[in-house]
Amino acid sequence: MKPNISKPSQEDVLNAFAVEPNPGPETLDRYLRNYPECTADLVELSRDLLQPMVEAAGPLSEKDKAMIDAAWKRHQEAALAARADPFAVLTVFGLREIARVLGVRRQIVAAFRERKVIVASVPQPFLARLASALSTTVGRLTEFLTAPPTPSPALSYKADGKPSVAGPATFEQLLVDSGVPEAERAKLMAGD
Numbered sequence: 599m600k601p602n603i604s605k606p607s608q609e610d611v612l613n614a615f616a617v618e619p620n621p622g623p624e625t626l627d628r629y630l631r632n633y634p635e636c637t638a639d640l641v642e643l644s645r646d647l648l649q650p651m652v653e654a655a656g657p658l659s660e661k662d663k664a665m666i667d668a669a670w671k672r673h674q675e676a677a678l679a680a681r682a683d684p685f686a687v688l689t690v691f692g693l694r695e696i697a698r699v700l701g702v703r704r705q706i707v708a709a710f711r712e713r714k715v716i717v718a719s720v721p722q723p724f725l726a727r728l729a730s731a732l733s734t735t736v737g738r739l740t741e742f743l744t745a746p747p748t749p750s751p752a753l754s755y756k757a758d759g760k761p762s763v764a765g766p767a768t769f770e771q772l773l774v775d776s777g778v779p780e781a782e783r784a785k786l787m788a789g790d
Contacts, residue, residue, distance in 0.1 A: 719768035723789030
């Protein structure tokens with residue numbers, strides 16, 4: 599009985615070839631014999647690896663510098679925007695977990711994510727727990743929440759017209775609308 603030896607994937611073969619100390623013709627021949635199913639990709643990779651490195655002929659032109667600066671500025675703005683939105687990196691599971699930790703329904707967390715809550719109506723202890731769950735500060739969370747609300751991209755899917763954002767509601771109204779029982783609502787409003 600033959601042992602069950604699995605062949606490496608094409609990606610593994612190409613990665614191994616790419617790190618060979620001498621990717622010359624002898625090494626290529628050996629890989630082609632051992633992995634004939636990867637012939638085309640191995641030959642292409644071999645050509646790429648044997649290409650001489652082209653050094654820049656001189657300093658960058660003003661046009662090149664402007665393009666690099668513009669790209670860098672877009673990168674910085676995107677990084678700042680992602681950092682400004684504490685909900686941006688959360689998955690659906692993460693949102694569920696935050697709702698569980700805070701003892702509220704997911705629609706309450708979604709209202710915070712969509713900036714549909716009047717921040718001044720949120721008890722400070724709850725706001726502090728939310729900030730902690732989002733790994734941010736109360737100040738940054740408050741800054742995010744006080745920015746104008748933005749409609750969820752999902753709202754525009756199959757919409758007849760341009761989606762609009764409902765006005766913000768008080769924290770207590772969100773709790774009422776989501777069906778939180780009065781006793782739990784009182785605890786959340788008290789900051790417990």
